[in-house]
Amino acid sequence: MSTIFVVGSLNIDQTIRVRALPRGGETVRGSDAVYGPGGKGGNQAVAAARAGAAVAFTGAVGDDAHGRRILEILSGAGVDCRHIRVVDAVPTGTAVIAVDDEGQNQILVSPGANSSLTTEDMDIAEAREGDILVLQLEIPATLVRRAARSAKSRGLFVVLNAAPAPLQIEELFDDVDLLVVNEQEISLVADLTGIPASDPLDLVRLLPAVLGPAIVYTAGAEGSFTVLGDNLVHVPALTVITKDTTGAGDTFVGYLAASLLADPGDLVTAMKLATRASALAVARSGAMESIPHREEVLQAPDSPSTPPPQGDS
Template identity: 70%
Template sequence: MSTVFVVGSLNIDQNIRVHSLPRAGETVRGSDATFSPGGKGGNQAVAAARAGTDVRFTGAVGDDAHGRRILEVLTGARIDASHVRIIGTAATGTAVIAVDDQGENQIIVSPGANSALTAGDVDAGLAAVQAGDVLVLQLEIPAALVRQAARIAKSRGAFVILNAAPAPEQIDGLLDDVDLLVVNEQEIQVLAGLAGVPGSHRELVRTLAPVFGTDIVCTAGAEGSFTVVDGNFVHVPATKVAAKDTTGAGDTFVGYLASCLAGSPRELRAAMIYATRASALAVMRIGAMESIPWQRELPASAPSPAMPSLVVPN
């Protein structure tokens, strides 16, 4: 089976529960803070690994207790973390996450050691990537490194997935070597604004694809996810659950999606259904990385990542 390579961020999440998210200028009382491993790159790597795929991670943490804890979690998920560099001059990246009673969140990220990742780290981390592999990228590391990683993987025949989160301030070649763009309904609107293309998030899935030269999957929470396959609009409904915390849902979706696409043929609709079922389990739990389910926890009807050719009804 193919390998999923992830180049991205590793953070320690500072989690605070609140009754309602604060408005501008408002102070609200929250719970005592808890700390847990996270970062979009780390979360997506753990999701792909728990889905049953071999995963290799390239990133950076600080030489501190938070960094050591993150490395323990990656190792526990059976991820090859030999290309995670320990930075002595910067703290592990931090995300401050407020979650309300409906499970919605607000997140502030301080990059820390993630900003110390270098082009040399990316070269070394992707030295073994080859045709048939999948590369997963996000935007919590410098954009120049994202472009570099995509270029390397694409040149060797790998399938490149970019989760454009946080939404970029400019495109500038960011999508040149991307096969699949994964965004939520807010992020796709930002990208549409940069491209000067109007429309709802559903419309933009179709209209932005030829503009960017890449397939697009848009996730929209309770609305489910959307894409276009062979010219046909595809909607995968969300699984209805009682959400406790949506923090890790998008990353769970991306990681499971990548795992299911790490094979041949690549059936996008089947992968989206698989990823939807996994993210539904994640939102029923508290936290990001620790909320991500293992493959064995998914309903028996979920396709195995080794069998991505499941026939999905229209």
């Protein structure tokens, strides 16, 4: 059976709901903090597993209660955790998240045990041609490049979610087949390549020839876009009542990868499935907890007017 290998971050999310996100120098009173499992890598792995794919994860957590909870959630989702290291005397990574009344967020990340990953961790010996590697940028870019190069040497299809947006792109995309970016990320990547500021849809057309990989651009309520041949393809978003956008992009990436694993040549169908899954995620609170199961995604109406029931984590 083909497998999705995810290499990336694992964090415990500390979420505080506020009326409005704070401006510079402003103190805002919020709700009591709620703790839940997250990290872009962990979220994407759980999304791919809940989409029905076989998933294995490479990462690190601290030897603490947060780390144990994350491992429990990943294992419960069916993720192979044999390559997750438990690091002594270092806390599990932490993300502090503020979510406003519109569901928008601000996130601060402390890497903790994620910083313990090494180049040796990036070589996945059991990966084979036909598998997929999924990467993000919450771990150092040097490790991301090493993982992508190792995967390409074994014939894997490499997906990079360039989030958080990179500060430099030297060799970052050399071994990447598919790049997933949102509006901020695609603009920053264009700046780093020297392409003048432009409409994001123009960048979707221009960047593949410059960077190499195909691009899927996620535009929130506007849906997602890619280019096939000479045609710009648009997959509209579903209309939902947004509760919390945290983890929605990760849900999209995980479902996208799972669909491509099952049908490697059909990017548009993968985008449609990922769009439906991320719509359910934004109608719920939390990151990893908000990720829907495949059955929910397939049964969901095209435009739910009320938040769907939240499944078990």
